[in-house]
Amino acid sequence: MENILKHLNNEIYSLYSCALVNRRWCKMSVPILWQDPFSVERSSLFIPIYFSSLGEGEKLVIMECLKEFGINIEFSKPLFDYARFLKILDIFRLENKVYEWMDLNKLNRLNLNDFDSRTTPLITLPFKLFLESGAILHEFGLYNSEFLEFELEIFHSFEQNVQFTQDSNIYLWL
Template sequence: MASKIFMGTMPEIMENILNNNLNNEFHTLHSCALVSRHWCKMSIPILWQDPFSFDRRKPLFISKYFSSLGEDEKFVLKKCGVNTDSETLFNYAKFLKVLDLFRLENKVKKWIDLELINSKLYCNSSMHYIINLLFKLFIESGATLYTLDLHFSEFLKFSPEIFYSLGENKQFFSQLQNLSLGIISRFNIESVATLLRVLAKNTTRIMNLNYFILYFILLYALLNHKINLENLV
């Protein structure tokens, strides 16, 4: 039986072994991906379902996402000196299952420090441009999130394109089970409210909800007349 597992004739069992035992073992999963084509097909989706959580992993992996961008987005990045022509074996964005906006923002900032230090794109708005670019790519790639941790810094805002894409790709939140809110700036009340309305329309499987901070955010917004209460019902 063991030989059948390793040869790939029992993929369900092998996938369960990798998922349940090596889910957070980056280096081990990377080694598994090099064993054979079959092991690679099983290991890569697990490696990329929560890529921003690996603290010791350099953020250079972000560049791999850009090969799946549209031509217009690639053109903008190329003008800034970003290589978007590298070929990849997988549509990595589609494998995303866990998204923490705080970690995403942190990794993007480090990636910019490494890749765009001499670029025209290197400015205060560059981080948020890249984050919006990636978030839109995740949505439109066919990814389905299981866990979402919302964190909005003072300057982070989602573009209108993000909300349009969410409306067109309802599968992105359809399997969401864990939702939490971290630090959210008072300058992003409207973005948070819009995103929560989208979540309310497209999620039916949430099992864990951390709404403690949300209560104070919405209370602040209502007291300052920034949100129409009828729009939240």
């Protein structure tokens, strides 16, 4: 059954349906669904699930950050350790999904000029979660970001968790 579900990797709606069949199918489908959540074709509605998986202190940082943009959020306990399932991470797409989610949750549309260093924790804390969760990436994309502090944190974090990108294809865009 797992082999069949793995072949449905790009069939998001089919995998969602499989996850609803029963507990066993759910446990097999969810890791596949969460391998590449930042892909272009997926909605950004999953972002709060990663925020919910953070420690209490980190959740407070996220809440304060979001309040500055007029977004109030309450966290519920996630059903799975979703960060552990991550296999493909592109920092540019991570940023875009966070901004897209913020835009969906704000009454007035956000202007890209509104994003500055105040949003850095919204990117760095989920990344820290991915590192600490035990996720092992197959692909990792890093680009020349305005968040120099974030890039330095990434390289420092790699030193602490070599397994994170051990067998990864790493892409750098400058």
